[in-house]
Amino acid sequence: MSSTSFLTAGTVGKAALATIVGLAAYYNDRAVFDENRKGIANEPGYPLIGNLPMLIQAKDSIHDLMLEVYHQRQQMTITFSILGVPRQILTLDPQNVEHILKSPEFHSSLNDLFGNGIFNANGEEWKFQRKTASIIFNVKNFRDQFTDVFLDELRVMKSDILDKAVAENQVIDFHDLMFKFTLDSFILLGFGVHLNSLKTEGKVPFAESFDAAQRATFQRFINPVWPVTEKLQKLVNPWTKDMNYHLKVVDEYARGVTEKRRKELAEGQVHKDLLSRFMEASNIHGEPLSNTELRDIVLNFVIAGRDTTAQALSWCFYLLSQHPRVQEKLLKEINDFVTDDLLEDSARLYESIKEMKYTHAIFYEVLRLYPSVPLNQKYALKDDVLPDGTPIRKGDYVIWCPYAQGRVEAIWGADAKQFVPERWINENGELRRESQGKWPAFNAGPRVCLGQNLATLEAIVAIIFLVREYKFSLAPGQNITYDVSLTLPMKYGMKMHVERR
């Protein structure tokens, strides 16, 4: 290289350095080219990269980070500036959350995740799916069909797993058990077939692939270079079952069930599950739904219901094991309302459940502290102002965090971090209704969870059945904590001892 090119390279290098130093001095607390927003608390970060290190550092406890930021700043609405990411605005203010959930000007950002099912659908397609599915979530089905499905699966859990664990003094993985229970129940409600994962040691192939595909989907969601990472994994270990393999297993299962059902319906058989309901309906173009459309629709319901309900039940039994006072009070309510013969008569059981206020209160309190969807976001389709006066610009991402919100004293009182189901019961002994902005566990507005009543019924039937028969206690030496995901799984599962009452 000649001395002139050395000089040129040196000059360019110095100029670049000077530019970076200049930019770092100007953008000294935020991502480069971001402006500090007026009318909102800006969370200070590092020069040029903003709050990126804070997020990376807290990647395993992101929901607690949201709470910590609130405690440090004492502000319900805060904005983050992160290099390479659109503007993020976190709000824990119930009025803001309600506004975001109910306003059509904010759109879901989860769109790539769930094929062509209800989560992904918008406009007329969404209305069609929501309306068709709503038909099966009626009182008659709840009373006459769903309660029976849950009880049947609980009986399998009792005979095949729990009684054996008691007899052999084995420790069970309660979290895993709840996932099997809700998977079997929702496959039965959705597709009308028995998956029998509760009866199978280890995982049935459908469940293994369904779980692996969900995990890979989440990894793709958080890892922008997933095509490279997945190819590398395949190179390092060519025998790894990849996403394509797992999708094929799930697809073949759903396709097999669908084709069998088409034949049965053609022969005049009557089925009441979600699959048959959608098979009998025409799509928005007036045509019957294809097998792929049916697969996406029904699997979306399984995805929506399985993990969320299994996690809520797991956190519920964790909290009960830590709060004997609550467990005693619960057992008393169960014994007051539920007799052996009631468990054989699901219509009467369903009526009694409606009266069991304390059991409902426990379920709501569990979801306040451990909401199955702990963190969520939407982006603004146009400029807006939140109820607390925060200005929002088109393209901003607004984040709300039910996990953090449930633990804020200014919202729930001095005992916000404690497990106190009594807060859900008013002075007349009735269940207290909180606004959806204050308790957004099931979302709000037009896209409120369609399965709220079903999830509540399944959880309460399971709580009644299990607490009546067994005493569960936490095996010592475990770290019970969450894994960061779209929902709130337990990171290392939950091992429990089980005894008969």
Ligand code: HEM
């Ligand atoms: C404890 C259990 C559950 C919780 C905490 C829960 C929570 C939620 C939340 C927060 C959303 C909004 C997600 C978003 O748009 O970002 C949602 C949507 C939805 N949930 Fe649930 N869910 C539960 C159980 C169920 C069950 C059992 C079903 C049905 C089998 C179900 C069906 C749905 C459907 C279909 C949607 C999409 C609604 C739409 O976009 O119109 N969920 N749920």
